[in-house]
Amino acid sequence: xxxxxxxxxxxxxxxxxxxxxxxxxxxxxxxxxxxxxxxxxxxxxxxxxxxxxxxxxxxxxxxxxxxxxxxxxxxxxxxxxxxxxxxxxxxxxxxxxxxxxxxxxxxxxxxxxxxxxxxxxxxxxxxxxxxxxxxxxxxxxxxxxxxxxxxxxxxxxxxxxxxxxxxxxxxxxxxxxxxxxxxxxxxxxxxxxxxxxxxxxxxxxxxxxxxxxxxxxxxxxxxxxxxxxxxxxxxxxxxxxxxxxxxxxxxxxxxxxxxxxxxxxxxxxxxxxxxxxxxxxxxxxxxxxxxxxxxxxxxxxxxxxxxxxxxxxxxxxxxxxxxxxxxxxxxxxxxxxxxxxxxxxxxxxxxxxxxxxxxxxxxxxxxxxxxxxxxxxxxxxxxxxxxxxxxxxxxxxxxxxxxxxxxxxxxxxxxxxx
Amino acid sequence: xxxxxxxxxxxxxxxxxxxxxxxxxxxxxxxxxxxxxxxxxxxxxxxxxxxxxxxxxxxxxxxxxxxxxxxxxxxxxxxxxxxxxxxxxxxxxxxxxxxxxxxxxxxxxxxxxxxxxxxxxxxxxxxxxxxxxxxxxxxxxxxxxxxxxxxxxxxxxxxxxxxxxxxxxxxxxxxxxxxxxxxxxxxxxxxxxxxxxxxxxxxxxxxxxxxxxxxxxxxxxxxxxxxxxxxxxxxxxxxxxxxxxxxxxxxxxxxxxxxxxxxxxxxxxxxxxxxxxxxxxxxxxxxxxxxxxxxxxxxxxxxxxxxxxxxxxxxxxxxxxxxxxxxxxxxxxxxxxxxxxxxxxxxxxxxxxxxxxxxxxxxxxxxxxxxxxxxxxxxxxxxxxxxxxxxxxxxxxxxxxxxxxxxxxxxxxxxxxx
Numbered sequence: 001x002x003x004x005x006x007x008x009x010x011x012x013x014x015x016x017x018x019x020x021x022x023x024x025x026x027x028x029x030x031x032x033x034x035x036x037x038x039x040x041x042x043x044x045x046x047x048x049x050x051x052x053x054x055x056x057x058x059x060x061x062x063x064x065x066x067x068x069x070x071x072x073x074x075x076x077x078x079x080x081x082x083x084x085x086x087x088x089x090x091x092x093x094x095x096x097x098x099x100x101x102x103x104x105x106x107x108x109x110x111x112x113x114x115x116x117x118x119x120x121x122x123x124x125x126x127x128x129x130x131x132x133x134x135x136x137x138x139x140x141x142x143x144x145x146x147x148x149x150x151x152x153x154x155x156x157x158x159x160x161x162x163x164x165x166x167x168x169x170x171x172x173x174x175x176x177x178x179x180x181x182x183x184x185x186x187x188x189x190x191x192x193x194x195x196x197x198x199x200x201x202x203x204x205x206x207x208x209x210x211x212x213x214x215x216x217x218x219x220x221x222x223x224x225x226x227x228x229x230x231x232x233x234x235x236x237x238x239x240x241x242x243x244x245x246x247x248x249x250x251x252x253x254x255x256x257x258x259x260x261x262x263x264x265x266x267x268x269x270x271x272x273x274x275x276x277x278x279x280x281x282x283x284x285x286x287x288x289x290x291x292x293x294x295x296x297x298x299x300x301x302x303x304x305x306x307x308x309x310x311x312x313x314x315x316x317x318x319x320x321x322x323x324x325x326x327x328x329x330x331x332x333x334x335x336x337x338x339x340x341x342x343x344x345x346x347x348x349x350x351x352x353x354x355x356x357x358x359x360x361x362x363x364x365x366x367x368x369x370x371x372x373x374x375x376x377x378x379x380x381x382x383x384x385x386x387x388x389x390x391x392x393x394x395x396x397x398x399x400x401x402x403x404x405x406x407x408x409x410x411x412x413x414x415x416x417x418x
Numbered sequence: 419x420x421x422x423x424x425x426x427x428x429x430x431x432x433x434x435x436x437x438x439x440x441x442x443x444x445x446x447x448x449x450x451x452x453x454x455x456x457x458x459x460x461x462x463x464x465x466x467x468x469x470x471x472x473x474x475x476x477x478x479x480x481x482x483x484x485x486x487x488x489x490x491x492x493x494x495x496x497x498x499x500x501x502x503x504x505x506x507x508x509x510x511x512x513x514x515x516x517x518x519x520x521x522x523x524x525x526x527x528x529x530x531x532x533x534x535x536x537x538x539x540x541x542x543x544x545x546x547x548x549x550x551x552x553x554x555x556x557x558x559x560x561x562x563x564x565x566x567x568x569x570x571x572x573x574x575x576x577x578x579x580x581x582x583x584x585x586x587x588x589x590x591x592x593x594x595x596x597x598x599x600x601x602x603x604x605x606x607x608x609x610x611x612x613x614x615x616x617x618x619x620x621x622x623x624x625x626x627x628x629x630x631x632x633x634x635x636x637x638x639x640x641x642x643x644x645x646x647x648x649x650x651x652x653x654x655x656x657x658x659x660x661x662x663x664x665x666x667x668x669x670x671x672x673x674x675x676x677x678x679x680x681x682x683x684x685x686x687x688x689x690x691x692x693x694x695x696x697x698x699x700x701x702x703x704x705x706x707x708x709x710x711x712x713x714x715x716x717x718x719x720x721x722x723x724x725x726x727x728x729x730x731x732x733x734x735x736x737x738x739x740x741x742x743x744x745x746x747x748x749x750x751x752x753x754x755x756x757x758x759x760x761x762x763x764x765x766x767x768x769x770x771x772x773x774x775x776x777x778x779x780x781x782x783x784x785x786x787x788x789x790x791x792x793x794x795x796x797x798x799x800x801x802x803x804x805x806x807x808x809x810x811x812x813x814x815x816x817x818x819x820x821x822x823x824x825x826x827x828x829x830x831x832x833x834x835x836x
Binding site: 032106160161164165168169170172191196200211213219305306357361363373376408409413 | 449450453463465474502506507522523524525559564565571572579580581583584586588589608614615618621623624625626627628629630631632633637722723724728751752753754772775776778779780781782788791794795796797798799800801802821824826827828829831835
């Protein structure tokens with residue numbers, strides 16, 4: 001057993017993980033179910049927008065030239081000759097000082113070239129007057145002014161947000177190609193773990209990492225598959241993981257990754273023929289995180305300690321899954337924040353501290369979320385971000401500037417910024 | 419028909435909406451399904467954490483006093499007398515210079531009071547030696563050091579994040595009380611709207627607001643119910659909305675809220691006996707947003723223009739639904755950002771501009787997302803935030819500081835910060 005693991009830098013560990021990952025195959029789904037998925041093809045405009053010159057206001061469509069010379073003292077009166085409701089057209093040809101009554105979004109008939117808002121008129125039965133001249137195109141949305149056929153509206157690799165769904169609908173893309181979502185198997189190991197309703201004997205704890213990782217996956221819009229071990233021996237573990245490899249795209253185990261006597265993972269990876277990317281990282285918590293690859297399938301060996309497990313997931317598993325799902329911005333945004341509490345602990349390693357993030361007057365404030373040890377579970381419960389403290393420092397005080405990894409955003413950045 | 423609506427300030431409009439909203443009733447769900455819901459009761463510790471003194475490392479548990487005087491020149495040797503695997507206990511009483519082999523997380527037996535990490539030892543068959551003295555409690559997680567029975571871990575009104583799920587599991591809360599999620603009905607109105615696979619005749623556009631709002635609700639973890647009109651007349655509308663009121667907690671309509679001839683909403687609210695909170699807001703886009711209340715049920719009359727519809731949802735509907743679902747931080751975070759493109763347009767009203775948000779070197783950069791008119795649909799597709807420009811300004815240039823509403827975060831702030 002290798003008791004002298006050599007830690008690698010966090011950024012190098014992240015690089016090793018994501019460099020081996022490829023997006024999953026493409027599948028076709030309905031645009032109404034596409035929110036949160038990643039576009040596998042560019043979304044291009046299938047027509048001009050607007051598709052025709054349309055009224056931008058509720059009012060009257062006129063010939064601009066008829067409004068010349070209008071003023072408060074010299075109001076010009078128009079006769080309402082026809083009307084164009086929204087969703088209809090009109091072939092009527094305006095004569096001098098005639099107007100269409102027109103609704104927002106309705107096509108402006110060819111003989112008109114400006115729209116007067118109701119609010120800009122004084123109305124009478126069948127007529128109205130205006131007090132200023134209108135320019136050609138005023139209050140009209142011109143065909144193609146927003147985009148023309150073929151323009152790329154959203155690029156492949158982008159998360160389909162509510163606006164992208166609206167664009168799919170606008171351009172008639174009923175079916176949309178997206179990357180398949182990974183099926184992720186979770187296996188919590190450790191003879192100390194019991195189910196939530198089992199009695200808590202001495203030395204036992206309830207399995208909290210399994211449900212936590214499930215939620216971390218749900219936060220990414222990925223549904224996990226939960227597995228369990230009937231016995232805590234190597235053969236049972238090997239058989240279960242072999243079964244999982246046939247059913248999932250990635251595996252997350254928790255526990256069993258340390259250097260103690262009962263840690264089976266190194267032997268497991270060897271038996272499977274998996275390639276170990278690293279087994280120790282220069283960070284706290286989560287230093288004993290192990291990541292291996294078997295073909296295209298990553299296996300994340302996260303710590304059994306809740307905070308270490310949580311941090312290992314956010315640092316290594318999340319960008320890997322973001323890449324599998326086809327996202328081109330796979331890393332959590334990192335923001336400058338003001339430290340809103342002391343953190344006096346010095347540490348030779350990069351330290352990741354679960355934090356409560358708040359926003360005041362446009363600035364980001366980060367408070368270490370309570371008790372900070374790798375086995376802490378309560379601090380994660382209050383955390384909506386992770387403070388990143390570089391190694392080798394002498395402790396931080398309230399008011400210091402720090403970096404914060406934002407763990408609760410759907411969008412990301414395209415580089416690891418730590 | 420009231421053609422002279424009086425605009426109210428955005429902040430006043432928001433205040434009117436949320437002040438009339440109450441959280442929905444409480445329901446009980448499984449902790450494994452609770453991610454993203456809002457806690458209706460404080461989550462209190464049901465036991466000390468740790469529940470017993472436990473080893474924080476893989477190594478050997480010793481009596482600290484036996485290590486006194488150890489140094490590089492004077493290594494002290496311990497005999498491994500017993501072992502304590504994770505998830506088990508041991509009754510063995512250590513004698514002088516005896517040790518337990520112990521795993522991370524295992525209970526430290528009463529007769530030991532410090533843990534030596536494997537890495538801190540030189541091992542031999544059945545024994546090991548150390549080169550420095552250990553203090554009482556070293557590498558031991560002391561019972562209750564993280565929290566003690568009754569401590570509030572997460573307060574009611576907080577979103578259940580992955581760490582809160584872990585805390586529910588840890589404390590054995592299989593069932594959790596959360597606020598019911600609102601059922602929100604969406605009704606897109608307008609005779610110009612056609613289905614996605616219908617032919618696009620002159621004057622027609624595809625319904626993009628319905629699917630967009632559905633996605634905006636999904637982003638909030640709320641499932642919408644979609645309704646349609648068979649005919650675009652007042653009686654059909656009234657009957658449909660009456661039906662919806664019996665089936666949903668809130669209604670969103672799009673279109674039909676302007677002052678044109680074919681806008682039925684004012685009459686609708688009157689017929690229903692709903693209380694109109696406002697029908698015009700001093701903002702662009704979305705000025706013709708109307709919000710009414712019928713009893714405890716809000717009805718959002720959003721514009722038919724996509725960008726105005728999108729903005730109206732984020733400003734008014736989102737905080738209302740956040741309050742219904744029991745969140746105590748119902749508003750989108752607002753961050754200082756650097757404007758990453760010009761926006762020269764002056765405007766007397768508060769302006770909300772769909773923006774592409776990026777993060778570089780810890781700072782937030784916001785680029786107006788393309789074409790900016792209320793009827794723009796393509797700009798929303800690229801947007802992951804909304805730039806807020808106060809009214810009465812003379813236009814902004816690249817590099818200027820601006821405020822940005824963050825629309826893609828699960829957490830919020832407790833006040834409207836615009």
